Amino acid sequence: MAEVEVQTVKGVGKHKKEFLLPLLRQMQLIRRFEEKSAQMYGLRKIGGFCHLYNGQEAVAVGALSALDLTKDYVLTAYRDHGHAIAAGMDPKAVMAELYGKITGCSRGKGGSMHMFDAQRHFLGGNGIVGAQIPMATGVAFAQMYRQQVMDRKDTGVTLCFFGDGAIHQGAFHESLNLAAVWNLPAVYIVENNQFGMGTAVKRVSAVEDFEVKATGYRMPGITLDGMNVIAMHDGIKAAVAQVREDRTPVLIDAKTYRYKGHSMSDPAKYRSRDELEAYQEQDPILILKAVMSDAGMIDDEEYKQLDDEIRMIVQEAVDFAESSDEPELATMYEDIYV
């Protein structure tokens, strides 16, 4: 079993501005997008379960920046707006999906929980806790299969995101064993935001650090700081390189925190203000901005300009969703069989 090396990051590490600025942009875009989603939910433009990603931006952005989505794949759960944007999906298509419009990425069929973009290798957007884990394992299996049976070179790796709540599903345990036994190129990432709905991890889990679960499945287990996008990027980059090389799976425990309630209807009374504020002090966007500014890569002026641009992009997404058509009634019979 190969050990994956994880560098600890201080400041900007070895990274240049050209690399870091897009990460800052993406995190800022996700944050503003989610703020807008909440606002539009309040105006009842968006309905149902809407799970926001505020606070967790560094996980998706850091991890996906380590991929090559021409060959790698990504699967996640219902808290998926951030991953969709980090995978390069157009915020317009994501917002229009939230509005249930025909121009949405899933033609108004999926809504908040079911963002998909097959071309960008983003396979959802799954509403059943843990259900994407066996599927992701199957995608990794296909990558192994193409390489072994069909003689393809470098078929990529699969990143599978799921919450701390999902780790107790049989689906997780069955999948990791399969991935280890069959040497599948999968990176399993627990977005450990400390809560599954109103349930704190320690109330329902025998262990609070999930790295140890890797041991039982003969794979490396790594803990990463999910509030630090550089740490996430570097950690996943190293893990992915190792997986590409060895074609064996890895489990990552990314420690993070969600700022909002579980979904729009959850007042989140089960945690203290102090706890929330402590995390907001290590906000992933603020951290990156601070280290970049220490390194002379960005000043307040430039950041403000970036934020203005992003607000425009988000507003355009809303305008697009507003002005898009509703799906025709007959579309209900479409997209069921090929």
Add this chain to the structure above:
Amino acid sequence: MAEISIRDALNQALDEEMARDERVFILGEEVGEYNGAYKVTRGLLDKYGVPRVLDTPIAELGFTGLAVGAATVGLRPVVEWMTFNFSLLALDQVINNAAKMRHMSGGQLSVPIVFRGPNGPAEYLSSQHSQALQSLYVHVPGLKVAAYATPYDAKGLLKTAIRDDNPVVLLESELAYAWTGEVPDEEYTIPLGKADVKREGSEVTLITYSKPVRMVMEAASELEKLGVDAEVVDLRSLRPLDEEAIYASVRKTNRAVVVDESWPVASFGSHVAWLISRNCFDMLDAQVELVSSEDVPMPYNHTLELAVQPSVEKIVAAAKRVLYME
């Protein structure tokens, strides 16, 4: 008589049965400290503590199976599934274990357990979260299945289910938890296997159960405006099924419309429609109609999702068809 919600009626039933029998315990996701995803179990953790009220990990197969095991040796668990969509993960324990232990052991074992939670569509939840899955459960010999649409029925049936020595699956609905109605102050139970005529009428029988009951009652009012006197039969219990109540009504009206919010193919509604066609053949003046959801996964878009489901208009139209009023 007090006017309370279905949510509170269920809460009272759980509370009374837990007080009455210390073998009764509740487990499920968010049922304790969060007081239930839909607040049905509010206050019960405070009152009864752990392990009579247990917050589980998200592990439906595991905690459902655990409850089946505990029931097999004499405890009386009430399993709350956050929704029936997630009960699919536990289906093996329900169908292969809970429903089979009595039979496979030649009558030695019994599994007194209740599985309950919201079933069927709510709003804006797309395909994985909007499924009416009762047909899967009612298909299985060894399970009992019931559904309620009023606080009175909810309380009486849940109490009976908890006292029943068999596995009982109870269908609730998210949108109906807030519906209110009168519930007696004194204790009562409602037997499984007894339908309830929610509205007497003589010209057409509308048969339904669970959340659609309310919509069917509205359709009956609409029909009244058209001069049609409709009878509404709320089955309440799907298995055992009160066939006699259905036939008695159809004998009177000679026309039947079955309303079931699940998909039409191989559904419980289609089974009821077949029973009527077979057993009331000589009394029927028209084909039996089935108003179901469209045969499609649920779309997120709200206009589409409403169009997919039964509606007052669709029920009235079906009634008019069997009355040759079109």
